Amino acid sequence: MIIFRQDLCDHCGTCLSVCPQDAIVLYEREIYLVEERCDGCQRCLIVCPVRAVEVQR
């Protein structure tokens, strides 16, 4: 289960650019996961420049 750290996120959108499932929604200062679309590939977690993406089991 992918978790976004709102306190660390810079809202840069890099995670959206690599997400194959269009599973992330990004507003000016908020980011959300669309859980039903996420397949757990963790590309978002790997690329995040500020480590704002975590995985919770």
Place this chain on the structure above:
Amino acid sequence: MITSRQVDAVVVGAGPAGSMAATKLAERGMKVFLVDKRSRVGVPVRCAEGVGKLGLMKYVTLRPQWISAEIESVRLYAPNGDHVQLSQNTQGVILDRMVFDGDLATGAVEAGAELLLQTYASGLLMDRGCVQGVYLQGPSGEKITVGAKLIIAADGVESRVARWAGIDSTLAMKDVEVCAQYFMGGLEPVPPRCEFYFGHHVAPGGYAWIFPKGPNTANVGLGISGNHAGRRSAKEYLDAFVERVVPGGEKRSFVAGGVPVSRPLKKAYAPGLLVVGDAARQSNALSGGGIIPALEAGCLAGEVAAQALAEEDLSERSLSRYQRAWNRSLGRSYARYYRLKEAVVRLPDETLNATARALRAKGSGQLNLFRVFMTALRKRPGLILDIRHLFLPQGGS
């Protein structure tokens, strides 16, 4: 409450590409919305702000308030710290993009476009496979349905609009540079010089940069390839770089961002839709530069869009004129930059060190990127196989 509006075109994203497209459309008498999710155009920008002066002048008349610094030289640092200095045949500047972007959007408004800030595009209105409009969310969350025969997706690296029209613009991990940058102050007098640092331990699959902004300030950042990310974040690499290279400076602000380093989208259009700038992956894959291709694509798209609207033909066939215009102008060379990028990221540190050593041994004299590249080639002849397409008679496919 849902409001309905009807316009000729909606441009999603008020960066350089979007503002340029909206300006061209408005100049041709089209009713256009230019929308951006941010509260203010140009804030924040995720950009090192370096750009070639001559390239920029093709699209705009330069204003002094756009220019933070004029660049007189470029220095490349090999992994072992040896550097080579390039004499400038092209002038560069470091922009103040907050002012630059703001002025471009103002230009669109002055031409007749309507600027909607704090406005988020949440979906496309589709009818039988053709884009017919866009769903917007306003500053107070109010829903606005805008009917428009043409949508321009200028929504940057995080782009959604093109995807909603069925164009897959997902970046492969090797085709994204993950970047982090500090605006730093309190530096020793900063020379008018752009510095680039290479090395697997510095910025794997990318490079670090120091771009002067003022007498004692600079943009200090780096990008790492997505396929080298994971172990350490871009910010972690940046903090290590700053501690080693600019230890006395003060970190005044921070920004992160992704830069597409893929080939540009082969098909950056669909019925009723054009895709421009970073959203169309039109940045230079070798340097990461995206401002000039954004301006070029914005101009081309705005002009093709205005023509198509006047002819009332928003079909794929009609809009394909945009793709052909892009291919003819920057498209071919940008495909080449991609192949160069693919080869250069594979150069081991020893090759870069040997290249710097050879160039320094030759002494100064007119050193430019071509000579740097040819020296690297001699050190690693295998490079020629990687980029053989560059040498085909017709200039590659």
